[in-house]
Amino acid sequence: MACDGKGMPTRQARGGTLILGGGFGGAYVARYLGSRGATIVSLENFMLFSPMLPEAASGMLEPRHCVIPLRMMCPHAELLLGRATGLDEETRTVEVETDSGTHAVGYENLVVALGSVSRTLPIPGLAEHGLGFHDLADAIRLRNHVLRRLEAAAAVLDPAAAARELTFVFVGAGYAGVEALAELSDLVRDALRYYPTLRDVPQHWMLVDAAPKILPEIPSRLGEYAAALLANRGVDIRVSTTLESAMPDAVTLSDGSRIETHTLVWTAGVRAQPALEQLGLPLDDRGRVRVDSLLRVEERANVWALGDGARVPNEATPDHPDPPTSQHALRQARRLARNLTGEPRPYRFRMLGQVATLGRYKGIAEVPGLRLRGFAAWWLTRSYHLYQVPLLSRKLRIVADWTVALLFRRDIAEFSILQRR
Ligand SMILES: Cc1cc2nc3c(=O)[nH]c(=O)nc-3n(C[C@H](O)[C@H](O)[C@H](O)COP(=O)(O)OP(=O)(O)OC[C@H]3O[C@@H](n4cnc5c(N)ncnc54)[C@H](O)[C@@H]3O)c2cc1C
Known part of the structure; x- marks a missing residue:
């Protein structure tokens, strides 16, 4: 050598x-x-198919199914981990x-x-108490954390403490934040059927962004539809608002409010x-x-x-x-x-459109000549992502997960035990 x-x-x-x-x-x-x-x-020895990360976080997809092993995806390449x-x-x-x-x-x-x-900012307490949402470990950690909050809420006797456990603050209203919030609120809604003592505890889902509107990347009308849909589901949207500080059991915002919570998810860009x-x-x-x-x-x-x-x-x-x-x-x-x-040529690419899911059966999509929302957009977004996933074996695993999710209730086991070892 x-x-x-x-x-x-x-x-x-x-x-x-x-x-x-x-x-x-x-x-x-x-x-x-x-x-x-x-x-x-x-x-890592895999490529993360990040558009499906929110579904991995909510348990709709098995996390291993939204990654593609590099040795399978690129059989002629050598991998050095x-x-x-x-x-x-x-x-x-x-x-x-x-x-x-x-x-x-x-x-x-x-x-x-x-x-x-x-992309983090020097906000007091953010590094210690914020949860990121960028890679597979983040998605698994977030799912465990959210399910653990339900267990904590079920364990306390004080209704105010239970309500604090069911308060979830997401900072960053781009695709990642909006999709993650929508998927995780579906997870909590489904899981709560197994927590009869929490039936009357109010949930509080909050979406905070410094920009004047959510999803600034997409046309206004679709963004407004997404905001209205989330608001209808009870999401408290605070735009033109910033996170000022984070503590173990609360966050403060630039509008002067203090929110009691154990969950702060930071998705404000890269x-x-x-x-x-x-x-x-x-x-x-x-x-x-x-x-x-x-x-x-x-x-x-x-x-x-x-x-x-x-x-x-x-x-x-x-x-x-x-x-x-x-x-x-x-x-x-x-x-x-x-x-x-071959002969090098300049790079040139015009975006085909934009798609996003907003939880189960809801989505927004803009493709040439077509603006869709609701079920049609949800279906198109999923189909497009599935088409993009490399390897037939991966596509089939994803379709199997989706089919199981249609037929059976969501799995609510949480594995934070792995993080403690
Ligand atoms: C939650 C989330 C959802 C998203 N959803 C969408 C979506 O719906 N649609 C869309 O178009 N885009 C989406 N994106 C954006 C998309 O994931 C990125 O634009 C894309 O992954 C960028 O590709 P990349 O190769 O530059 O980086 P990555 O895919 O992040 O790959 C970087 C690679 O570098 C490796 N690496 C890092 N440091 C080192 C080192 N020192 N030595 C060796 N290797 C290293 C990593 O292991 C990784 O393999 C999303 C991103 C996130 C976080």
Whole structure:
């Protein structure tokens, strides 16, 4: 085995292409490269299909079914499970920490797709008491937490304490926050049939956002429909409002209110993966790798970047770079794989539409020439997501979960025991 200058074992990336990150961007580049092969470095051995994360949090889907094992999704790629910690552009090697030590991996072309992390703000108590909603562990933790609140409410004798347990505050009214709130409130509604002593305890679901409306990404009329639907279900929507502080049993808001709660979920946007700072590549003011229209890192001949961690110019939307969505990461991956194997061409993608679910049987969708809401939008959103999931075996597992959910009541077992070990 060869060694680099620091004595680390060195290997060469399969097919000469080294991909950092096995999420939407990285995994799809490897998949589109097909039999040319690539080496993927990733923290997990699966790609998370994040559009289905809210359903995993509510137990509608088995969490394992909303991830796709990278070795199955990209059978021609080599997977190195580990953390990319450094880049040496002179020797064209990346340092990777794995469970079996640190390795250097050589490349001819490097693709950087390290994604994003939750964007937090320096709000007192947020880091200690807020629950994130960004990855699979967050979804599982949130489900356990919510079910545990029901158990806590059933255990107390004081009605005010029970009401505090059934108060759930979500900060961030973009897709992730709205979909997570809608799914989890369905979970609680279904679960409460098994808690007869809680029948008369009021639930309080609250959605807070600094912006003047919820779901600012979608056309106003659909956003208003979503807001009206949530309000009809009793959700207390506070727009133009910010979280001021969080304590173990309460939060305070900028409108002066103090809400007694044990549940604060923070879904207020994402920021580029901080690990990108260790690579020495040009970053913009939001920590994203700067790339040109070919998806090539500025002033680099053989380093490329895409996804949430890159500032990607799009010829179809010249006035703004791509937003952090899987829809965009997937199209960027397709163009990048083509640019690696043929004559590089600029990236160009016009969004096909926007879809979201608002809990069971309700949704909103805007596709060319069509604006849908209610059941039709819910059905379209689910069908679209199912179509997007790679591998037939994964699609079938998801359909099986959905079918079981139609026929049987929701599972209400909670596994916070795993977090305590
Ligand atoms: C709750 C939620 C719901 C969403 N719903 C939708 C939706 O409905 N529709 C939509 O279009 N988009 C949705 N998104 C956005 C979408 O998930 C992202 O835009 C997409 O995943 C970006 O792809 P990516 O490859 O840049 O990053 P990711 O998919 O996050 O992948 C990043 C990869 O980098 C790896 N990594 C990180 N650091 C290192 C390191 N140091 N070394 C090695 N590997 C590392 C990670 O393990 C991961 O594999 C949602 C996001 C969230 C959080």
